[in-house]
Amino acid sequence: MKVGIIGLGLIGGSIAKEIKTRSLGTIEVLGSEMNPNHRMKVEELGLVDLLISTTELLELSDVIILATPVNVIKEQIVSILDQMSGDQVLIDVGSTKRFICKEVEHHVNRKQYVAAHPLAGTEFSGPAASIIGLFDGKKNIICQKEKSSKVALNTALKIFEFLGMSTYYLGSEEHDRHLAYVSHLSHISSFTLSLTVQEIENDQKQIFNLASTGFASTARLAKSNADTWGPIFDANSKYLVEAIDLYIQYLNQFRESIQLKNIEESKKLMNKANNISSVLEGIALN
Amino acid sequence: MKVGIIGLGLIGGSIAKEIKTRSLGTIEVLGSEMNPNHRMKVEELGLVDLLISTTELLELSDVIILATPVNVIKEQIVSILDQMSGDQVLIDVGSTKRFICKEVEHHVNRKQYVAAHPLAGTEFSGPAASIIGLFDGKKNIICQKEKSSKVALNTALKIFEFLGMSTYYLGSEEHDRHLAYVSHLSHISSFTLSLTVQEIENDQKQIFNLASTGFASTARLAKSNADTWGPIFDANSKYLVEAIDLYIQYLNQFRESIQLKNIEESKKLMNKANNISSVLEGIALN
Known part of the structure; x- marks a missing residue:
């Protein structure tokens, strides 16, 4: 399986580190990152197996995790869903959910998308702040679960379980x-x-x-x-x-x-x- | 030397514990405590060598540490200074200093008193919350140092140093x-x-x-x-x-x-x- 992470800051970087370190090569971690300084740091720390462009990442990944700041998620998400083939799954991990869910409400590929919010973080940021264990024992929220396909939802649950998280469900407004x-x-x-x-x-x-x-x-x-x-x-x-x-x-x-x-x-x-x-x-x- | 601590909550109790544990018997720790439940806990934990009344404590102690809530300090401090003989030293460890200092401003025994505030604590309270190391590496403030005698000030400094604290000086208003x-x-x-x-x-x-x-x-x-x-x-x-x-x-x-x-x-x-x-x-x- 190939997991592609868009945005390798504290959250995206920690997910990458965790999967790369603990999947023992069974999962390939692809990443894309807009910030050139962060890109250098990602290479230096070896956070991903392959650091590529978002376009390439969308072509190659089975599961795409969108971990950019919430305003960027909102700007990108429609275009990303547009480019997705039928068996790909998209998960966003932004800290607000209402506007993001609204953005893709009527999208033809909506069911391939899972709106998540892993409740974890530190006061630090960027790829250098990535740590193993950040998610372990913490909670994850999935919103509008009824709008995701069973396959997409199960894929997301497996990933959050791998990270050590238990998942709760809420409406996006709630x-x-x-x-x-x-x-x-x-x-x-x-x-x-x-x-x-x-x-x-x-x-x-x-x-x-x-x-x-x-x-x-x-x-x-x-x-x-x-x-x-x-x-x-x-x-x-x-x-x-x-x-x-x-x-x-x-x-x-x-x-x-x-x-x-x-x-x-x-x-x-x-x-x-x-x-x-x-x-x-x-x-x-x- | 005998150190008497009035009020054996988090702060007073932790001072007692620290002196009793680390002075290896060279300092005798006396204590008084108004709250009957706290008294039982103090006995149970063996926080002091001798749990007595405040009147007895004032008779027997070389150094008296006043560690009750600040409103109680304000009520007690004049009467305590009244009862002190010429070679005793009084230190209060309350978190506000202006009103307490004002209360004893013109007291005949003012020079035997040191107004202190060790900047340490936890969100817990009572003798059960007492811990070794609470003060270690933390800061202590002494107010109006010019109003204390050299002997009183040096005694206080020695105690705070024993607790592992460095002392800074401020006016009480400041x-x-x-x-x-x-x-x-x-x-x-x-x-x-x-x-x-x-x-x-x-x-x-x-x-x-x-x-x-x-x-x-x-x-x-x-x-x-x-x-x-x-x-x-x-x-x-x-x-x-x-x-x-x-x-x-x-x-x-x-x-x-x-x-x-x-x-x-x-x-x-x-x-x-x-x-x-x-x-x-x-x-x-x-």
Whole structure:
């Protein structure tokens, strides 16, 4: 079997590395990458068996994994489906699903396509950030499973299982709404924390002296790549703005209780927030 | 030497554990604790050599470490200084310093007191959360060092050095302002993230299925104890409200750029936020 991966950043690169390392040559990994610096890095790290053009990759691959930023997926996906023969399968791994699914809704080859979102990542990006084990024990979401053929769906499931993931199913609208809260909002809050702290602490050395591991944990996602997250926030603006608004509402409740020195009200909010503990412990165990 | 620790929660308990374990019997560790459940846990874990009343502890200790919540420190500190003889040293380890320092500003025994804030902690609390190595390689802040006698200051420095900490000096006002941004605001943003996500995801199982390690990192501090943090937020309300306001201002900039689908503006904010990277890497290395 030949798996072709379009876009060899953190996600595409890690999929390539995992398959190439663990399939023991039974699966050939083809890759294409637009960014010349990334291409050099891919060669240097030997992430794929064959680094070729997207056109060649589409001709040669049995399964095509589309792992470019979500705005690029949206631009490319129709043309890729257009070029596909009847036995090829296309899987995208973008972090938003609504606009991408909409783009191919009535495409004649829609059933050969599986809309997926492996919930894995780090705050780093590019092929150099690729790691083995990134997906292991994590969850994968497949959207609109009823629109994919059984063959396409089974192929996708096998690949995600190979990566160590368990798959859940959601509608694309539902996916984007949930992810706005559980993933995208975390990024916004980290970026915002970083901006706020930098404004008050002109001296990076001073932040370093005063920041503890708690700050490091909360601000970790502020290292995330703007070229990846800009398009995600944009594609999910409707639900993300809704999430930010609710967040600001709670923030104002905190602000008011602290300003009015109403400790009991602050504590009530914190006690309610503590309910997340069991969820977080489950994630930490993974 | 006898070190007496008032309040044996995460911080006091970890100091006790560290001294008792590593001083090899050369330092006797006395402790007092108001909470009966915590007292039982302290006995069970053998955190101190002698668990006694605060009155007895004040009679017997050469060095007294005050590690109760900041509101309790503020209530107790004058009476403790009143009872101290000329060669005893008092160190408090509360997370806010302005109100505590103000409380004892003109006290006749002020010079025997050192206002400290070891920048260490976890999201857990109580004596059961005590761990060896909590302070190792971390920073400690001492405020108003000029108001402490050389003897008191040197004693404090020796203890923090024993714990593996390096000490920095700040005014108490300056301390509270910086900490509002670098520590307290992180907690507020985590608590708020937890509240927001819980509101939209009624089902904890669903949060668990959709949340990744990024969410776990950003929301980690939402597990923090309300009885510890309520008083800290209250004692630092002036600067914390200022920090929250600036945070909301940046959040609104993000919100607007996302709502208007101005990706370039969002990316500009993220690129600026990325500047925190080097600081965070320094913390991670510690």
